[in-house]
Amino acid sequence: MEYDRQKWNAKHAAKRGLHQADSFLLKHFKLLRLGKALDIACGRGRSALLLAEKGFEVSAVDYSDVGLKILADQARLKQVAIHLIELDLDQPNPLADYCPFDSIICINFKPNPELLKLIPHLLSKDGIFLWSSFNEIQADQTPFPLEKALTEKAFVDYSDLMETLIYERFTDITGARDGYVFKRK
Numbered sequence: 001m002e003y004d005r006q007k008w009n010a011k012h013a014a015k016r017g018l019h020q021a022d023s024f025l026l027k028h029f030k031l032l033r034l035g036k037a038l039d040i041a042c043g044r045g046r047s048a049l050l051l052a053e054k055g056f057e058v059s060a061v062d063y064s065d066v067g068l069k070i071l072a073d074q075a076r077l078k079q080v081a082i083h084l085i086e087l088d089l090d091q092p093n094p095l096a097d098y099c100p101f102d103s104i105i106c107i108n109f110k111p112n113p114e115l116l117k118l119i120p121h122l123l124s125k126d127g128i129f130l131w132s133s134f135n136e137i138q139a140d141q142t143p144f145p146l147e148k149a150l151t152e153k154a155f156v157d158y159s160d161l162m163e164t165l166i167y168e169r170f171t172d173i174t175g176a177r178d179g180y181v182f183k184r185k
Helices: 002-014 023-027 046-053 065-078 093-098 113-122 136-141
Strands: 036-040 057-062 082-086 101-107 123-134 162-172 175-184
Touching: 002 065, 023 101, 023 123, 023 162, 036 046, 036 113, 046 057, 046 065, 046 082, 046 101, 057 065, 065 082, 082 093, 093 113, 101 113, 113 123, 136 175
Parallel strands: 036 057, 036 101, 057 082, 101 123
Antiparallel strands: 123 175, 162 175
16 A cells, blocks of 8 residues: 555655644543553644644554554644654554554544454443544535445444444534544443
8 A cells, every 4th residue: 555655755845844633622622531542544643733732642553554653743842742653544453553542533434344344352340432533414515535434324323332422413614514423242
């Protein structure tokens, strides 16, 4: 998947600064369990930085070494510690070496079935998985790829190991999205 790395490296290198924190994350932040947190597909790290500033022990994973370098620079500036993991998320099993996590977040990324199956096993008992990404409405209205879009309620019962606390379909300044909060049973 070297093409994916090159694509995301180019996107991250072309951007300046960080976007504001994700609206779904901010709305449901209080549901996260303070402790060890994992930011999946962290990009340039806006969410990982927020978690670290709020006292979480953060690991951030992405395939883009450019995005991770930007995150490392921002963490140094903000004087927060973030453990960086460069990993192709199409082969997520090495994440098991870092668990358990009390909270996992995934913003603007649709994990593949292997990663989705792994996430409950990365969480501690009662751990929280907060996930928000673009949906098929966004794909209909923009060039966002349909295969990477969430579809309505598609993951409400995605794992017997997880309880769905929240499912929301919403639109914010970034577009049409679905958001989930799950709790590890």
